[in-house]
Amino acid sequence: MWRYVLKxxxxxxxxVFFVLTIAFVIVRLAPGDPAALLLGPDAxxxxxxxxxxxxxxxxxxFLQYLAFLGGAVTGDLGQSIFFNQPVxxxxxxxxxxxxxxxxxxxxxxxMIAAPIGIYAAYxxxxxxxxxxxxxxxxxxxxxxxxxxxxxxxxxxxxxxxFPSSGYGGPDAGFLERMRHLMLPSLVLGIVNSALxxxxxxxxxxxxxxxDYIRTARxxxxxxxxxxxxxxxxxxxxxxxxxxxxxxxxxxSGAVVTERVFNLPGMGNLVVNSVLRRDYPVIQGTLxxxxxxxxxxxxxxxxxxxxxxxxxxx
Amino acid sequence: xTPGFTxxxxxxxxxxxxxxxxxxxxxxxxLAPVISPADPAKMSVRARLTPPxxxxxxxxxxxxxxxxxxxxxxGRVSLxxxxxxxxxxxxxxxxxxxxxxxxxxxxxxxxxxxxxxxAFPDILLAIALVSIFGGSVFNVMLALSIVYAPRFARISxxxxxxxxxxxxxxxxxSLGSGTGYIIRNxxxxxxxxxxxxxxxxxxxxxxxxxxxxxxxGVGVDPSIPTWGTMINEGRQYIDxxxxxxxxxxxxxxxxxxxxxxxxxxxxxxLDPKLSKEL
Numbered sequence: 001m002w003r004y005v006l007k008x009x010x011x012x013x014x015x016v017f018f019v020l021t022i023a024f025v026i027v028r029l030a031p032g033d034p035a036a037l038l039l040g041p042d043a044x045x046x047x048x049x050x051x052x053x054x055x056x057x058x059x060x061x062f063l064q065y066l067a068f069l070g071g072a073v074t075g076d077l078g079q080s081i082f083f084n085q086p087v088x089x090x091x092x093x094x095x096x097x098x099x100x101x102x103x104x105x106x107x108x109x110x111m112i113a114a115p116i117g118i119y120a121a122y123x124x125x126x127x128x129x130x131x132x133x134x135x136x137x138x139x140x141x142x143x144x145x146x147x148x149x150x151x152x153x154x155x156x157x158x159x160x161x162f163p164s165s166g167y168g169g170p171d172a173g174f175l176e177r178m179r180h181l182m183l184p185s186l187v188l189g190i191v192n193s194a195l196x197x198x199x200x201x202x203x204x205x206x207x208x209x210x211d212y213i214r215t216a217r218x219x220x221x222x223x224x225x226x227x228x229x230x231x232x233x234x235x236x237x238x239x240x241x242x243x244x245x246x247x248x249x250x251x252s253g254a255v256v257t258e259r260v261f262n263l264p265g266m267g268n269l270v271v272n273s274v275l276r277r278d279y280p281v282i283q284g285t286l287x288x289x290x291x292x293x294x295x296x297x298x299x300x301x302x303x304x305x306x307x308x309x310x311x312x313x
Numbered sequence: 314x315t316p317g318f319t320x321x322x323x324x325x326x327x328x329x330x331x332x333x334x335x336x337x338x339x340x341x342x343x344l345a346p347v348i349s350p351a352d353p354a355k356m357s358v359r360a361r362l363t364p365p366x367x368x369x370x371x372x373x374x375x376x377x378x379x380x381x382x383x384x385x386x387x388g389r390v391s392l393x394x395x396x397x398x399x400x401x402x403x404x405x406x407x408x409x410x411x412x413x414x415x416x417x418x419x420x421x422x423x424x425x426x427x428x429x430x431x432a433f434p435d436i437l438l439a440i441a442l443v444s445i446f447g448g449s450v451f452n453v454m455l456a457l458s459i460v461y462a463p464r465f466a467r468i469s470x471x472x473x474x475x476x477x478x479x480x481x482x483x484x485x486x487s488l489g490s491g492t493g494y495i496i497r498n499x500x501x502x503x504x505x506x507x508x509x510x511x512x513x514x515x516x517x518x519x520x521x522x523x524x525x526x527x528x529x530g531v532g533v534d535p536s537i538p539t540w541g542t543m544i545n546e547g548r549q550y551i552d553x554x555x556x557x558x559x560x561x562x563x564x565x566x567x568x569x570x571x572x573x574x575x576x577x578x579x580x581x582x583l584d585p586k587l588s589k590e591l
Binding site for chain 2: 011014015016018019021022026029030031134137138140141142143144145146149150152153157248249251252255256259270271274275277279282283285286289290291293294
């Protein structure tokens with residue numbers, strides 16, 4: 001077990017190194033002189049040259065790369081051109097809506113997908129089962145921003161069930177801010193329920209065919225108990241994996257959903273940074289999100305070993 | 314493509330229906346210049362935001378342009394991007410996968426590179442790449458191809474590693490076949506099924522991603538009509554003219570859904586082992 005953990009940790013470090021390298025290369029390929037961008041259109045060539053010197057842009061590219069790696073490892077992701085603040089600080093200020101949006105939508109997704117998935121597997125081949133599978137496919141085919149816009153218009157603007165956009169203003173309390181996340185989370189939850197539904201159904205189908213389920217039934221145990229206690233407990237293990245897989249999907253969805261509902265999160269920040277040509281922020285977001293993805297998937301794999309004693313590494 | 318294959322593919326009626334729907338979308342969009350009721354760029358102040366009616370079957374947008382005609386023309390670009398990404402990412406990904414599978418010293422580095430690429434969420438990486446390349450149709454296609462290529466690299470590397478050790482490949486090698494011959498005649502032939510299935514899904518994902526990028530305003534140039542840019546444009550009129558975003562959204566959903574069902578059918582027909590119970 002410890003050998004396995006160590007091996008995976010080394011793997012993680014290697015992948016993160018590649019993530020950093022890709023992020024570095026992407027920003028180096030970006031058109032335009034960063035110094036000129038920082039200073040704005042009124043700067044003279046001499047100003048730009050001295051700033052380039054100060055930022056270390058005159059050094060050989062390999063030394064810049066080493067400095068970038070060294071910075072990233074110590075938690076320094078550079079300076080935002082637009083905000084003139086460290087990128088890590090800019091990101092931290094916008095983490096709250098994104099993190100809670102991701103958490104709530106994952107919760108909604110599981111609440112929608114798990115009961116339907118379990119029931120579909122239980123009534124395999126029935127009309128309801130086919131309906132559930134088709135619905136999951138539909139949810140994965142509809143653009144999330146489109147659902148978001150329609151929900152916003154009809155559920156928020158017309159019916160007034162939810163706040164239609166924003167994050168409750170500058171002095172909104174925590175609960176008020178969370179209230180503004182409900183509709184966006186529901187939209188994102190529906191989109192992400194598709195994958196979880198398919199996983200739950202497939203995993204339950206595997207388990208329901210096992211001998212011990214037949215044994216449980218033959219000794220007269222009630223159906224609810226068989227399904228919810230015996231089957232679900234074992235089917236839940238692969239379902240945990242899907243949480244790691246949906247993370248990337250959640251972040252992609254969050255970028256678009258934040259834009260629809262005008263939430264001041266990291267997704268909105270990235271899009272604005274593209275429009276402002278604030279490359280360090282784009283780079284920083286890429287690094288943070290990809291590293292989180294790799295770390296979450298490692299955590300899920302290790303959790304797998306903890307939940308299921310049969311898994312030996 | 315034998316008659317047996319077609320029968321297998323369309324064994325489920327839903328797959329046949331989905332395939333026909335997608336085909337209809339493609340044909341309608343290809344015929345856009347012929348069947349469009351109006352010039353998609355012709356503006357008319359008096360027709361601003363007209364709801365669907367006899368004169369404008371799907372209504373008119375904020376400039377009085379015919380939505381149906383725009384939808385048909387925009388579909389050409391959206392479909393072109395989807396198809397382009399499916400083809401280009403297959404080419405890039407399979408090449409990388411074969412390299413990793415056959416050139417041992419490259420394998421570890423290429424595999425970690427692929428892992429790292431797949432750690433970036435699709436849209437985020439695409440946004441970063443488009444911001445560098447610029448927002449032409451080809452650049453968006455290229456950016457999305459880079460985003461999706463790692464999936465093909467994984468599939469083809471895994472298959473290559475299995476196939477190159479099989480007895481018949483060893484036999485071919487001992488008879489003097491070169492690596493090029495083995496790739497063409499043994500490896501490619503064996504990975505073609507999973508790659509085609511994956512390419513169908515990537516076609517669908519790429520259309521969704523393109524729409525997302527255009528909606529965010531960081532995709533193709535807003536002056537080029539795609540289904541995504543149409544939704545983005547219609548967004549500010551959503552309270553008075555929701556049909557402006559309704560129809561392009563439906564067009565995306567119908568195309569993507571029919572493609573995904575077709576992909577599922579292809580998977581079942583080409584490789585029953587892959588389908589399992591999903």
